[in-house]
Amino acid sequence: MEKDYLIRAITTNKEIRALAIRSTDLVNKAQKSHQTTPVATAALGRALTGGLLVANLLKSGSEISLTISGDGPLGRVVVNANYKGEVRGYVGNPNLDFMVNDAGKLDVGGAIGNGSLTIKKNLGLKEPYQGSIPLISGEIGDDLTYYFTKSEQTPSAVGLGVLVDKDLSVKASGGFLIQLLPDASEETISKLEENLSQVNSISSLIEDGVSPEGILEKLLEGFDFRVLAKADAQFKCKCDRNRVGALAASLGEDELKDILEKEGQVEIRCHFCGEYYRFSKEDMDAILSNKA
Template identity: 45%
Template sequence: MGDYMVRATAANAQVRAFAVTTKELVETARQAHNTSPVVTAALGRLLTAGVMMGSMLKGDDDLLTLQVRGDGPVRGLTVTANAKGEVKGYATVPDVILPANAKGKLDVGGAVGRGTLSVIRDLGLKEPYVGQTALVTGEIGDDLTSYFATSEQTPSSVGLGVLMEKTNTVRCAGGFIIQLMPFAEEETISKLEHNLSLINSVTALLDQGMTPEQLLERVLDGLDVEITDRMPCSFTCNCSKERVEKALISIGKKELQEMIDEDKPIEVNCHFCGKTYKFDVDELKKMEKKSR
């Protein structure tokens, strides 16, 4: 089965939960951007979180953007997701190579460094909702857990994992988000904290072949889990030659004329999926006529 997400409640709706498997979409991103193993892990974790957080959006046209800006060598990560399980993203510097961290694992925190995490929700209003928090570790999961607690006042636990093969392809990827509702009882909170304390590594659970359902059963053991929804998810970019053309028209007559004067075709790359669009001089002239 391909990548998919499950949504659930537990303990009579005192807890809401999300879990997802994302091996294929993270591998698609790796191939699109030719990312190094540590960047694949960093971007893969953010893509995984993006899928789950995107599903929290209400409207079909709503968009979620996660931006990580750090002083580490990767410099930044950007992920955009919608409510339909579609996600895309890229790293500012995709080819960072770092030695393993003290635990012998990919040093995502070292690649990202210190900085900020921004969560932008575009709900079709005049201004998008923007929440921002300082990066705690740069490991992504910890940073999102902190974001939910500080910016949204929602006690949460975010577990994310990406494991690489020796061939640098993605072996497994996925994760979970667990959130307590305001009316959660102490007994429920204690049980959840106990369950989470037994989980050392999301990656290890994924590598055992655990499905999203089994991840939630482990995390929410004894809390009467009820799966409410299943949804396929994928790395999907909605770029097209038409959209790129509109963007070029919007830059104005002067800039387009300068491109025409060079008398050479131009290439435009999509940041999110790496696809290249070519425009010859005649196409540029038609765009110049359409621009203001």
């Protein structure tokens, strides 16, 4: 069976860097974890896919957080991704009603609304690097394209696509990121523009079974390229029972006592993956006495 993975390549003339990813399974897992409706699935899936592309440009050990804050009904979209191809994320309103735009497509831009996109990079330095741009369309691919061009001064093209099936599962998901390197010639730029204009739906390519390598062959048609890195991609959270238990303990004894009396247990749901953690009075006593 095909798996989700990402590749990063460079043209042999060293003028273009290109990444492509298949993210169908990981977006499917996110859809199931958060029970998202189609427009929320499309928004979350694009953000997860884009986050992985951004994170792959970093050095090993680094991670990014991507936050889209819009005034639309979807609320915030938050994604954490790392260099290893692990990603997690959530949207403010996973139950958003079906929304389509004039073209009959899922209206991600309308669901997100106006606002900003912020990328924080934790590079292991004291201060994380942070860049922010106003949203261009809220469609996420366009916004990331603008982010790279404006905030990192790297002319780029980002394509992201998620195809949701009738049963709400994810039929296909994927993306690409193309960047011009400083020595790119006019000839390279115009050939690349021509190639880009011929790829109109990344999710249909994935649906047709085209691999990340095959996507780059289309985008880089006429150029020789070399794949520099390949990484598995997966939806994976960092939460665990110990960490969540410590978080529960930080609610304070009065509040915990109150919750335990009313509910019989303390239940905490991880925002990022939807996992529930439940603690009985005995569990909480053990956590608190360990802490003391």
